[in-house]
Amino acid sequence: MSRYTEPALDFRAFLARLLADQDAVAIAQTVDPHLEVGAVTRRAYETRAPAPLFTSLTGTTPGFRVLGAPAGLNRDPRTRYGRLAAHLGLPRTATPRTILEHLVTAMAAPPVAPVVVSDGPCRQNVRTGDAVDLEMLPVPLLHQEDGGRYLGTYGFHIVRSPDGAWTSWSVARTMLHDRTTLVGPVMPQQHIGMIRDMWRSRGERTPWAMVLGAPPAALAAAGMPLPEGVSEDGYVGALTGTPVEVVRARTNDLFVPAHSEIVLEGYIDNEATAPEGPMGEYHGYAFPDGKQQPVFRVEAVTWRDEPVLPVCVAGLPPEENHTIWGT
Ligand SMILES: Cc1cc2nc3c(=O)[nH]c(=O)nc-3n(C[C@H](O)[C@H](O)[C@H](O)COP(=O)(O)O)c2cc1C
Ligand SMILES: [Mn+2]
Structure with missing residues (x-):
């Protein structure tokens, strides 16, 4: 199988992995990009709920989707950093230390x-x-x-x-x-x-x-x-x-x-x-x-x-400014 269908290298594969792990959930109900996408996504960060995949959006080309909280945290302590880990091709049980060491090692490696x-x-x-x-x-x-x-x-x-x-x-x-x-x-x-x-x-x-x-x-x-x-x-x-x-x-x-x-x-x-x-x-x-x-x-x-637009709704931690940039 091509490495390009792995989650770290392909956003669609990343999404499929989150859905399979129940760390993302598809929402069929129509949601409005005007404040509703933001509110639902903020709620997902705050309750450490799965990432919301909005599949029906008011006023949008049919088929166009939004994924909120792409690197939000998970409620289960064992898989808390699973979404961040999936960005890097690491198992969803990876600890912050493992994730950091992985990032730092690559800095010393030849490009x-x-x-x-x-x-x-x-x-x-x-x-x-x-x-x-x-x-x-x-x-x-x-x-x-x-x-x-x-x-x-x-x-x-x-x-x-x-x-x-x-x-x-x-x-x-x-x-x-x-x-x-x-x-x-x-x-x-x-x-x-x-x-x-x-x-x-x-x-x-x-x-x-x-x-x-x-x-x-x-x-x-x-x-x-x-x-x-x-x-x-x-x-x-x-x-x-x-x-x-x-x-x-x-x-x-x-x-x-x-x-x-x-x-x-x-x-x-x-x-x-x-x-x-x-x-x-x-x-x-x-x-x-x-x-x-x-x-x-x-x-x-x-x-x-059927493109998926990822959305970070900035605010109090934890959102992607903290989990990605912060890391
Ligand atoms: C989700 C996310 C949002 C960010 N938003 C901004 C932003 O709006 N403005 C900004 O200056 N940096 C932002 N950053 C941080 C920059 O990406 C970061 O400082 C990066 O190192 C800048 O690139 P450079 O080092 O190549 O200049 C954001 C980072 C993440 C992960
Ligand atoms: Mn740079």
Whole structure:
């Protein structure tokens, strides 16, 4: 059997594993992305209930699904970190110590570069140009006082230095601005900001992609503070012992994980900003006001059949800012 059908390397396999282990539960009842997805997911974190898989969502393309609490904790102490462990291909009884040692060992291992393949599940459906409409996705309003609806709460940005030497995968939130535009922070001290500055100083816009429902090990790596200049894709290969399969983006020269649920392609605008936030954050508070932030222009959307959008509903622990980033 291909290693690419293992939970760490394929989000759909990860979901199947959680469902089989009763650490996720499919909800057939129609649920509204407007506050209901957020409320049910928060409840699952707080009661350490199985991850909710929303299979019927108000106002959403039929078949499009949402998985809340992808790395929430489990009620049973023996399998408390099972969802986190499944991201890394470890047994669901893995302890925090085992999980940490696994992550740290891979940091010292030689990177394993991704392999380019010609096709993959993320390419089963493709929309480009005028056909791009982010409103077809289930974009939830997560907290009542959020300044907008967040599409990217459990996905990562992909950018690459102009010389091609450094590929950065990094998790950061993105809010829906309009049918073809997202808005979110691009901090200069983070790797995405450093690479954006390289492109800007050449007078060029930054080629960009965002992956939602990525291979779980890739998401975990994209949420980790690896050193400057280190490509997260090579770390994932070392972590899983398998090169990540990537496909070339349709509209730029970036490579995206083939085993992904949803891929957005485009660029970071050099000039435009738009209001973003506030958003309820991982400390359990929200700042009172939003801010102007850079905009991401989406030129293509591709997705796996019946795609699953993972959603982190930030707030008091434990949610993924704590279980993934915190770890
Ligand atoms: C679920 C999750 C959500 C996150 N959200 C954000 C965010 O909104 N903004 C941010 O700056 N970092 C966020 N992080 C942390 C960054 O991903 C992390 O600091 C990472 O190291 C940044 O990438 P870089 O080191 O390549 O710059 C999040 C991490 C996780 C796991
Ligand atoms: Mn990095």
